[in-house]
Amino acid sequence: DPTLQQVAASKGKFFGSASEVSSLNEAPYAAILGTEFGQITPANSMKWENTERNQGQFTYSGGQSIVDFAQSHSQTVRGHTLVWHNQLPGWVSQLPASQVRPAMENHIANVAGHFAGDIYAWDVVNEAFNDDGTFRSSPFYNAMGKDYIAYALRAARAADPNAKLYINDYNIDGMGAKSDAMYNLARDLKAAGVPLDGIGIQGHLAVQYGFPYQMQQNFQRFADLGLDVAVTELDVRMQTPSTTQKLATQADYYRQVAAACAAVTRCVGITVWDFTDKYSWVPGTFGGEGLACPWDDQLRPKTQVIDAIRTG
Ligand code: XIL
Numbered sequence: 564d565p566t567l568q569q570v571a572a573s574k575g576k577f578f579g580s581a582s583e584v585s586s587l588n589e590a591p592y593a594a595i596l597g598t599e600f601g602q603i604t605p606a607n608s609m610k611w612e613n614t615e616r617n618q619g620q621f622t623y624s625g626g627q628s629i630v631d632f633a634q635s636h637s638q639t640v641r642g643h644t645l646v647w648h649n650q651l652p653g654w655v656s657q658l659p660a661s662q663v664r665p666a667m668e669n670h671i672a673n674v675a676g677h678f679a680g681d682i683y684a685w686d687v688v689n690e691a692f693n694d695d696g697t698f699r700s701s702p703f704y705n706a707m708g709k710d711y712i713a714y715a716l717r718a719a720r721a722a723d724p725n726a727k728l729y730i731n732d733y734n735i736d737g738m739g740a741k742s743d744a745m746y747n748l749a750r751d752l753k754a755a756g757v758p759l760d761g762i763g764i765q766g767h768l769a770v771q772y773g774f775p776y777q778m779q780q781n782f783q784r785f786a787d788l789g790l791d792v793a794v795t796e797l798d799v800r801m802q803t804p805s806t807t808q809k810l811a812t813q814a815d816y817y818r819q820v821a822a823a824c825a826a827v828t829r830c831v832g833i834t835v836w837d838f839t840d841k842y843s844w845v846p847g848t849f850g851g852e853g854l855a856c857p858w859d860d861q862l863r864p865k866t867q868v869i870d871a872i873r874t875g
Pocket residue numbers: 606607689765796844
C-alpha cells in the first residue's frame with residue numbers, strides 16, 4: 564500500500580503528524596513517523612514555555628531534535644506556535660502592558676530567527692478567537708488589542724522571510740460564527756498588506772458533535788482570499804468505549820476531511836495531532852473520550868481509518 568504521504572503527494576499535498584521529542588527515541592514509533600509522513604509538527608517543544616521559560620533565555624534543543632529528525636527523513640516542519648495564551652510562562656502575563664509588545668516581538672525574532680530556513684510554515688498566532696467570534700482575552704490582546712496579530716505576523720516575516728505564516732484555530736473547520744470571524748480578520752489583514760500566507764484549521768473533531776457544516780466551502784473561501792489552507796491538528800475523538808457505529812462515523816469523518824482538502828487546490832496538506840492513541844492529547848483533556856488517532860495505543864494501524872484517509 565502507498566503511505567499516507569505518497570497518497571497526499573500524488574495530489575500535490577503533504578500528510579504530517581505532530582510528535583513529542585521523547586517519542587523520537589522509540590524505534591517502533593520513529594519507524595512509522597519516518598515512513599508514513601512527509602511533515603512533522605512539534606507537539607510542544609516550540610511553544611513559548613519551552614523556548615523562553617525565563618525572559619531572554621532561549622532553549623531550542625527540543626525543537627531542534629524535531630527539525631533534525633525531519634530533515635534526516637526528507638520531511639518538512641510546521642513550527643508551532645509563537646503567540647498563544649496557553650503554555651505561556653507566567654512572566655509574560657505579569658508584564659506591564661507597555662512591555663508585552665516588545666517581549667512578543669523579541670520572542671518571535673529569536674525563535675523564528677533561530678529556526679529560519681528549517682521551517683516550512685509557522686503557526687504565528689494560535690487560538691485568537693472565542694467560539695462566538697469575538698477576540699479572546701489574552702496578555703497580547705489585552706495589551707495591544709487586535710493589532711497584536713499584525714505585529715506578530717510582521718515580526719515573523721522579518722525573522723524568517725521564507726516561512727509561510729499562518730493563523731491557526733479550532734472550531735473554524737466549517738462555516739459558523741467563529742470561522743466567519745477568522746475570514747473577516749484574514750480579509751482585513753490581506754487588505755492592509757500584513758504578511759499572512761495561510762489559515763490553519765486545527766480539526767479537532769468528535770463523532771458525537773457531528774461533522775462540521777460545509778467544510779469544503781469554508782476552505783474554499785479562505786483560498787479565494789489568496790491564502791493557503793492547512794488542516795493542522797486533525798483527530799476524531801469519541802466517548803469510550805467504542806462501538807461499531809462510532810468507529811464507522813470516525814472513519815467517515817477522516818474521509819470527509821481528506822475529501823475536502825483534496826477538492827480545494829490551495830489546501831496544502833493535513834497534519835494529525837499525533838498518529839497514535841498512545842500519545843494523543845485527547846484522554847488527558849476530554850474526560851471519557853479517546854481513540855482519536857489513525858493508529859491505536861499499541862501502534863497498530865486502524866485500517867478502517869487509514870483506508871478512509873487514502874480514499875479521501
Ligand atoms: C496540546 C498538546 O498535544 C499537549 O501535549 C499539551 O499538554 C497541550 O497542548 N491546540 C493546539 C495544540 O494548538 O498546541 C494543543 O496541543 C492541542 C490543542
